[in-house]
Amino acid sequence: GSWSGGFSPACLGRAQFESRDQVKQPVADRPSAVAQSSAATQAGVGAAQPAMSGRNDVIPTIVVEAYRKVAADARAELVRSTASGNMSGTSPFQAVRLSLPTFPPVVAHAPTEFNKDGDKNIVGLQVLGKGGRKCVVYGMGIADNSMFEQRMAQEGCETHAFDCTILPDSAAVRGNRFIFHDWCIGPSDGKLNEGNVYLAGGSMQFRSLAETMESLGHTTVDLLKFDIEGFEWNLFETTILPARLLPEQLSFELHTEGANPAAVPPHLVRGKGPGAVSSLFLALHDLGYRVVAKEMHPVDSACAEFILVRVDKV
Numbered sequence: 001g002s003w004s005g006g007f008s009p010a011c012l013g014r015a016q017f018e019s020r021d022q023v024k025q026p027v028a029d030r031p032s033a034v035a036q037s038s039a040a041t042q043a044g045v046g047a048a049q050p051a052m053s054g055r056n057d058v059i060p061t062i063v064v065e066a067y068r069k070v071a072a073d074a075r076a077e078l079v080r081s082t083a084s085g086n087m088s089g090t091s092p093f094q095a096v097r098l099s100l101p102t103f104p105p106v107v108a109h110a111p112t113e114f115n116k117d118g119d120k121n122i123v124g125l126q127v128l129g130k131g132g133r134k135c136v137v138y139g140m141g142i143a144d145n146s147m148f149e150q151r152m153a154q155e156g157c158e159t160h161a162f163d164c165t166i167l168p169d170s171a172a173v174r175g176n177r178f179i180f181h182d183w184c185i186g187p188s189d190g191k192l193n194e195g196n197v198y199l200a201g202g203s204m205q206f207r208s209l210a211e212t213m214e215s216l217g218h219t220t221v222d223l224l225k226f227d228i229e230g231f232e233w234n235l236f237e238t239t240i241l242p243a244r245l246l247p248e249q250l251s252f253e254l255h256t257e258g259a260n261p262a263a264v265p266p267h268l269v270r271g272k273g274p275g276a277v278s279s280l281f282l283a284l285h286d287l288g289y290r291v292v293a294k295e296m297h298p299v300d301s302a303c304a305e306f307i308l309v310r311v312d313k314v
Contacts, residue, residue, distance in 0.1 A: 067100070070098075070099065070100075070101065071099045071100070071285075071290065073097070074097040074098070074099035074285070074291070075099070075282065075285050077095050077097055077278075078095055078096070078278045078279075078281050078282040078285060079282060080095070081094075081095030081274055081275065081277075081278035082275060082278040082279045082282055084274070084275065085274075085275040090273075090274045091274070091301055092256040092257070092272070092273050092274050092276075092277045092301075092302065093254075093256075093274075093277055093294065093296065093301075093304045094274060095274060095277070095278045095281075096277060096278070096281050096291060096294060096304075096306075097291065097294075098111055098112070098291050098292070098293075098294060099285065099290040099291045100290035100291065100292050100309060100311065102121075102123060102292045102293075105126070106123060106124065107121040107122070107123055107292065107293065107307075108120070108121050108122070108125070109121060111292060111293040111294065111295075111307075112293070112294055112295065112296075113295065114295045114296060114297065114298050115295065120148060120225070120251050120305075120307065121292060121293035121295075121307045122223060122249065122251065122307065123249060123292055123307065123309050125155055128155060128156070128157055128222060128223075129152075129155050129156025129157040129158075130155075130156055134158070135155075135156060135157035135158065135222045135223075136157065136158050136160075136218055136220065136221050136222050136223075137149075137152045137157045137158070137159045137160070137221070137222060137223045137224075137225070138160050138162065138185070138212075138221050138223070138224045138225070138247075139152070139159065139160070139161045139162065139178070139225045139226075140162050140163070140184070140185050140224070140225065140226035140227075140228060141162075141163060141226055141227045141228045141229075142161050142162075142163040142166060142170075142172050142173060142180075143163065143165065143166065143172065144166075144170075144171070144172050145172060146161060146172045146173055146176060146178070148225060149161045149176070149178040150176055150177065150178065152178070152223070153176070153177035153178040154177065157222065157223075158179075159177070159178035159179065160178065160179045160180075160181060160216065161173060161178050161179070161180045161181065162180075162181050162183060162184060162185050162212070163180075163182065163184065164182060164183050164184035164204040164205050164206065165184075165204070166182070167182065168180055168182055181212075182205065183204075183205035183206060183207050183212075184204060184205065184206050184207075185206075185207060185208070185209050185212055185226075185235070185239065186206060186208070186209075186231065186234065186235045186238065186239055187206060187208070187234065187238050187239075188204070188206035208239060209224075209239045209240070209243060210243070210244070210245070213245065219245065220245060220247075220248070221245075221247040221248070222247070222248045222249065223247060223248065223249040223250075223251060224240075224247035224249070224250055224251070225250075225251040225252065226251075226252050226253075227252065227253040229255065229263050229264045229265075229268075230255045230259065230264040230265055230268030230269045231268060232252055232253070232254060232255070233268060233269070233272060233276075233280075234268070236280060236283075241283055241284075241287070246287060246288075246310060247310070248309065248310050249307065249308065249309045249310070250284075250289065250306070250307070250308040251305075251306075251307050252305070252306055253303060253304070253305045253306075254277065254280075254303070254304055254305075254306060255268075255269050255272075255302060255303055256269055256272045256273060256276075256277060256302045256303070257269045257270060257271060257272050257273055257302065258302040259300070259302040259303055260300070260302075269302075284308060287310070288310045288311055288312040289308040289309065289310050289311075290308060290309055290310075290311050291306060291307075291308055292307045292308060292309050293305075293306060293307035294306055
């Protein structure tokens with residue numbers, strides 16, 4: 001149940017998992033946004049890059065149209081699933097399709113392939129933090145595993161780790177290249193925190209994402225990663241969806257009803273089934289986010305990990 005770089009024990013509850021057939025792909029939309037997103041998948045940045053030396057790169061119209069169609073189909077499926085609600089016997093993630101299909105070497109591995117080593121399918125690692133490009137990464141939830149934060153710091157990104165449940169001298173954060181902060185990002189809600197084994201004892205600090213960015217002098221975050229054992233639902237509702245300054249990429253594990261109660265307080269995911277998942281991803285889609293990776297846990301179908309990249313500014 002740690003807030004870790006790979007999948008957490010929260011995903012070790014049930015023995016069934018979604019088949020590859022349930023992970024059919026779709027993706028992008030709006031012409032300028034899609035052209036930008038298609039270029040972003042190639043370069044990992046928001047603007048088109050030269051395809052050949054000495055020539056201006058132009059994304060072919062057919063490619064733009066194909067991405068737009070994939071994204072439109074993905075959105076339509078989310079609308080349908082949201083209207084249908086929490087249908088019994090349906091995987092909670094079934095309606096979430098890849099809305100920006102991206103493959104190696106732009107990402108680390110196949111977008112629907114569970115990575116046992118906990119490697120995250122971040123878009124454009126070959127350019128993030130390279131060639132003078134500024135890169136800011138926030139990692140929420142460390143516990144005893146800071147492999148992700150260490151990796152991003154090594155890649156050249158200014159990496160900040162946040163966890164109000166561990167001390168600055170903890171082995172996972174002491175002496176590393178990233179910067180550790182002993183507060184949690186999000187609202188401090190006593191009712192939500194009931195039953196949270198990670199917050200047992202001591203006084204915990206909470207700050208909003210906006211407060212955190214302001215205090216650290218950041219106007220943008222390239223990547224926000226969080227694996228916070230069911231608390232992600234409240235984070236989306238109170239912090240991410242209404243945010244004025246949205247991260248360029250999101251890397252998160254989503255827990256739904258039935259996740260391992262030893263790690264995920266059941267009240268945090270009660271009622272979080274197919275309808276709730278589809279509604280969340282529809283809201284993210286309409287903010288400009290596209291699903292780049294969807295990795296079902298091989299043991300527990302109540303958990304899945306996602307990478308989303310923002311293809312336009314809205």
